[in-house]
Amino acid sequence: METRQLFRLRPIDWRWIIVSYCFLVLFHLFPSFLITGWTNTYAGPVGFLSWLTIGMTIVCAVIGVWSRGITILEPGVASTLYAFTLIGGLQPQWMFGRGFRSTAWQIVLLLSMFVVGCLGAAFGGWLQMRKEKKRSV
Numbered sequence: 001m002e003t004r005q006l007f008r009l010r011p012i013d014w015r016w017i018i019v020s021y022c023f024l025v026l027f028h029l030f031p032s033f034l035i036t037g038w039t040n041t042y043a044g045p046v047g048f049l050s051w052l053t054i055g056m057t058i059v060c061a062v063i064g065v066w067s068r069g070i071t072i073l074e075p076g077v078a079s080t081l082y083a084f085t086l087i088g089g090l091q092p093q094w095m096f097g098r099g100f101r102s103t104a105w106q107i108v109l110l111l112s113m114f115v116v117g118c119l120g121a122a123f124g125g126w127l128q129m130r131k132e133k134k135r136s137v
Contacts, residue, residue, distance in 0.1 A: 010070075012073055012074060012077070013071070013074060016063075016067060016071050016074035016075070016078075017074045017077050017078050017081075018078075019063070020060070020063050020074055020075040020077075020078030020079070020117075021078040021081055021082055023059055023062070023063055023078075024056065024059050024060075024078060024079065024082040025082070027059050027062075028055040028056065028059050028082075029082075029086075032051070032055070049109075052083065052086070052113070053113075053116050056079050056082070056083075056113060056116050056117055056120060057116055057119065057120040057123075058120070059120070060075040060076075060079060060116070060117045060118075060119075060120030060121045060124065061120045061121065061123045061124035061127070062124060063075045063120075063121055063124060064120065064121035064122065064123065064124020064125040064126075064127070064128065065124040065125075065127050065128045065131075066124075067121075067124075067125075067128075070125055071121060071125070072118050072121045072122050072125060073118065074121070075117045075118065075120065075121040076114045076115070076117040076118035076121065077114070077117075078117065079113045079114060079116060079117025079118075079120075080110050080111075080113055080114045080117070082113070083109060083110055083113035084110060087106060087109070087110075
C-alpha cells in the first residue's frame with residue numbers, strides 16, 4: 001500500500017501554469033523588449049537559444065523558490081507555451097532559412113524548453129528546501 005502512495009502523481013495545478021507563463025512574459029520578454037527594442041536583434045540561433053534558455057532557467061528557478069511544495073511540471077508546461085508563443089510571434093529572419101522552420105526542429109525546441117523549465121523549477125525547489133532546512137536549524 002505504501003508503494004502506491006509513493007509513486008502517485010499529483011494533479012497539475014493550472015494556476016501555477018498561468019502564473020509561470022505570466023512571469024515568463026513579465027520578467028523575460030518585457031525586459032528584453034525594453035533593453036533591445038525587440039528580440040530580432042539576436043542575429044543567429046545561438047544568441048536566440050542562449051537568451052531563451054538562460055532567461056527561462058532563471059525565471060523558472062524563481063518560480064520554484066516562491067511556490068510552496070513541489071512545483072516542477074507547471075513551469076515546464078508554461079515554458080513550452082512561452083516558447084511556442086515566441087516561435088509564432090517573433091519569427092526572426094534566421095528562422096526562415098536553413099530548414100529551421102521544419103516541424104522536427106520546432107518539436108525539439110519545444111521539448112528542450114520543457115526540460116529547461118523543469119530543471120529551472122527543480123533548482124528553485126532545491127534552493128527553497130535548503131532555505132527551509134536552514135531556518136529549522
